[in-house]
Amino acid sequence: MTTLMTPDELEARLRDVGRRRYHNLHPFHRLLHDGKLDFGQVQAWALNRYYYQAMIPVKDSSILARMEEAELRRVWRQRIIDHDGDHDGEGGIARWLTLTDGLGLDREYVTSLRGLLPATRFAVDAYVHFVREKSLLEAIASSLTEMFSPGIIGERVAGMLKNYDFVSEQTLAYFEKRLTQAPRDADFALDYVKKNARTPEQQEAAIRALEFKCNVLWVQLDALYFAYVDPKMAYPGAFAPKETR
Amino acid sequence: MTTLMTPDELEARLRDVGRRRYHNLHPFHRLLHDGKLDFGQVQAWALNRYYYQAMIPVKDSSILARMEEAELRRVWRQRIIDHDGDHDGEGGIARWLTLTDGLGLDREYVTSLRGLLPATRFAVDAYVHFVREKSLLEAIASSLTEMFSPGIIGERVAGMLKNYDFVSEQTLAYFEKRLTQAPRDADFALDYVKKNARTPEQQEAAIRALEFKCNVLWVQLDALYFAYVDPKMAYPGAFAPKETR
Numbered sequence: 001m002t003t004l005m006t007p008d009e010l011e012a013r014l015r016d017v018g019r020r021r022y023h024n025l026h027p028f029h030r031l032l033h034d035g036k037l038d039f040g041q042v043q044a045w046a047l048n049r050y051y052y053q054a055m056i057p058v059k060d061s062s063i064l065a066r067m068e069e070a071e072l073r074r075v076w077r078q079r080i081i082d083h084d085g086d087h088d089g090e091g092g093i094a095r096w097l098t099l100t101d102g103l104g105l106d107r108e109y110v111t112s113l114r115g116l117l118p119a120t121r122f123a124v125d126a127y128v129h130f131v132r133e134k135s136l137l138e139a140i141a142s143s144l145t146e147m148f149s150p151g152i153i154g155e156r157v158a159g160m161l162k163n164y165d166f167v168s169e170q171t172l173a174y175f176e177k178r179l180t181q182a183p184r185d186a187d188f189a190l191d192y193v194k195k196n197a198r199t200p201e202q203q204e205a206a207i208r209a210l211e212f213k214c215n216v217l218w219v220q221l222d223a224l225y226f227a228y229v230d231p232k233m234a235y236p237g238a239f240a241p242k243e244t245r
Numbered sequence: 246m247t248t249l250m251t252p253d254e255l256e257a258r259l260r261d262v263g264r265r266r267y268h269n270l271h272p273f274h275r276l277l278h279d280g281k282l283d284f285g286q287v288q289a290w291a292l293n294r295y296y297y298q299a300m301i302p303v304k305d306s307s308i309l310a311r312m313e314e315a316e317l318r319r320v321w322r323q324r325i326i327d328h329d330g331d332h333d334g335e336g337g338i339a340r341w342l343t344l345t346d347g348l349g350l351d352r353e354y355v356t357s358l359r360g361l362l363p364a365t366r367f368a369v370d371a372y373v374h375f376v377r378e379k380s381l382l383e384a385i386a387s388s389l390t391e392m393f394s395p396g397i398i399g400e401r402v403a404g405m406l407k408n409y410d411f412v413s414e415q416t417l418a419y420f421e422k423r424l425t426q427a428p429r430d431a432d433f434a435l436d437y438v439k440k441n442a443r444t445p446e447q448q449e450a451a452i453r454a455l456e457f458k459c460n461v462l463w464v465q466l467d468a469l470y471f472a473y474v475d476p477k478m479a480y481p482g483a484f485a486p487k488e489t490r
Contacts, residue, residue, distance in 0.1 A: 027477045118460035119255065122367040129374055170368060211482075216365035219468075222364065226471045232272045236265060237456075 002204055006178075009192035014141075014190070014210055018148040020216035024155070028221040031229065033155055035163020040241020041104045042164065043147050044228045047239050048120040048220065050110050053096040053174075055124050057083040062132045063139050073187055081183050095174035102171030116241030119223035127216045132210065141193045141206035142213040146186035150179055247449055252439035255448050259386075259435070259455055263393040266459035269400070276474065278400055280408020285486020287409065288348045289473045292484050293342075293365040293465060295355050298341040298419075300369050307377045310385050320433055327426050340419035347416030350469040360484030364468035372461045379454065386438045386451035387458040391431035395424055421453040 005013065023029055031037050032045060060079045067073045085091025100110045109115060131139035153175045160167050169176075197203040227235050234240060250258065268274055276282050277290060305324045310317045330336025345355045354360060376384035398420045405412050414421075442448040472480050479485060 025478075110486055119364055119367070121463045122364070122461075122464060125371055125374065126367040129370065200467040216367075219364045219367060223464075223467070225477065226467055230475065230477075232470065232475075233270075 002200040004198075004200050005203055010194055010197060010206070011190065013142055013203075014193070015147065017207060017210045017214060020144070021211060021218065022145065022148045022152070023214070023217040023221055024148070024152040026218060026221040026225075028225045028229065029152070029156075033159030033163075035159065036090055037229075038241075039103075039164075039166055041224075041228045042166070042236055043100075043105055043241055044239055045224055046100045046103050047105055047115055048117055048224060050096055050100060051113060051116055051120055052124050052220065053083070053093055053109075055128055056092070059128050059131055062128060063136070064081065064145075066132075066136050072192075079185060082177075092174060092177065095177065099167075099171050099174060103166065104167065114237070117227055117235060117238050118221045120220055123219040123223075127213065130209075130212060135205065137193065137196050137200075137202055138205050138209040140189050141197075141209040143189050144186060144193065144210050145213050145217060146182040147190060149182045149186075153178055155180075176239045247445035249443075249445050249450055255439055255451070256444060258448075259389055259438070259450055260392065262452060262455045262459060263390070266456060266463065267390065267393045267397070268459070268462040268466055269393070269397040271463060271466040271470075273470045273474065274397070275400075278404030278408075280404065284348075284409075284476075286469075286473045288345075288350055288486055289484055290469055291345050291348050292350055292355055292360055293362055293469060295341055295345060296355075296358060296361055296365055297465065298328070298338055299356075300373055304373050304376055306346050307373060308381070311377075311381050317437075319405060320328055324430060327422075328466070334413065337419060337422065339469065341424065344412075344416045344419060347413065348411065359482070362468045362472055362480060362483050365465055368461050368464040368468075372458065375457060377455075378453075380450065382438065382441050382447055383450050383454040384433050386442075386454035387390040388434050389431060389438065389455050390458050390462060393426045393430075398423055398427075419477070 028045075032042070037045070057080045060076065060083070064073055064076050064080065067076060081091075083092040085094055088094075097110065101107060110143060113121070127142070130142060134142075157172050157175050160172060161169065193206050197206045226232075227238060228241070273290075277287070282290070285393065302325045305328070309318055309321050311323065312321060326336075328337040330339060333339075342352060342355065346352060358366070374385070375387060379387075402417050402420050405417060406414065438451050442451045471477075472483060473486070
């Protein structure tokens with residue numbers, strides 16, 4: 001039997017999901033932050049994560065399309081603006097491409113998605129389908145990994161700048177912006193979930209949605225680890241690093 | 246520039262996809278067939294693959310729903326009948342549960358999907374979404390991995406019977422049936438694709454669809470290998486084998 005939690009109890013449960021399942025716990029992230037990856041492995045990470053970044057505004061547009069109140073849409077649309085910018089070369093996706101440029105990856109190759117690991121595509125697409133098929137409450141709750149992102153971003157930027165001579169503050173500019181955007185977005189989404197999860201079933205569904213999203217992030221790192229850190233065989237068609245400086 | 250192939254040239258290209266990317270090439274399958282997996286690892290394989298089996302009739306119903314000709318639907322519906330049977334306890338899904346029963350897995354636990362690896366779910370769901378969102382030609386082409394399955398099934402059944410005392414002809418009955426069903430299904434689908442892929446673009450799309458499906462199978466084995474053969478850490482919530490006899 002599940003019983004109704006207070007909004008603050010629900011928040012505590014949601015934060016606990018992050019403590020147990022957020023991808024800062026994944027061994028690939030430890031290697032990334034601690035400077036233990038070589039150039040080609042960092043390239044593979046940036047290349048694959050590009051697809052996640054590129055699909056975030058598609059995911060958010062799918063959520064926007066399900067919001068029936070202008071008040072909600074006015075807030076949510078900012079996420080799409082943040083990622084797409086106002087002009088070519090602006091916004092979060094463009095800042096991610098600054099990173100892949102800085103890592104020597106050909107932009108046409110990155111955006112073609114030709115080198116993507118299939119598991120990256122399946123995980124990211126699962127996220128897009130999730131927000132279209134589940135309730136609006138679950139769709140919004142699935143975004144709550146942003147509650148946990150300032151911690152990992154701080155750790156990542158400091159660790160990468162210290163350990164890799166092939167990244168710079170400029171190529172990591174994406175993360176700088178997210179340090180202010182993510183908490184603003186997460187505050188709104190958390191407030192929405194706390195107010196709108198009004199039955200034990202809805203509260204349980206919100207927790208499951210956040211676990212699902214943690215899986216989306218985790219599976220991407222599993223795939224990177226299996227393909228590039230400890231490979232059993234080359235993945236047909238996927239990105240193969242040329243340099244390991 | 247792609248040029249139009251003859252139907253037989255297209256068939257040769259499709260068969261070549263299997264030769265390069267079918268999951269009989271995956272190291273997990275080698276371990277499975279060669280008797281190198283322990284009891285818990287075979288359990289994990291059967292448990293995860295249950296979800297693939299369970300979703301096959303959902304996938305085929307989605308394809309059926311897109312066929313506008315009774316002639317096509319009359320043929321395709323047999324796939325659903327084969328998997329679901331006429332009565333409780335019959336059909337391919339029930340035969341898969343005979344295998345998980347035989348491996349000592351609780352049936353309620355298996356069908357609850359609680360122990361599933363997230364990557365299994367993402368890969369299988371990607372297949373269901375693919376046949377709903379792509380063209381009917383691509384949906385049908387994606388089923389063509391069945392062209393390659395009699396080989397792997399023969400190898401699997403012989404290898405497993407020889408190497409594992411915890412499987413029997415009875416628990417492997419699922420595969421026996423597939424030895425006749427799969428070639429019948431594959432012949433029809435191959436004939437359809439050869440007749441209906443009439444432009445270079447359609448032929449290319451059919452090849453890509455089969456590559457996609459190979460990825461769906463491959464990613465499932467990657468996830469099993471990473472979680473159960475060479476794990477870096479336990480996956481939160483996923484099936485954890487208790488015995489390793």
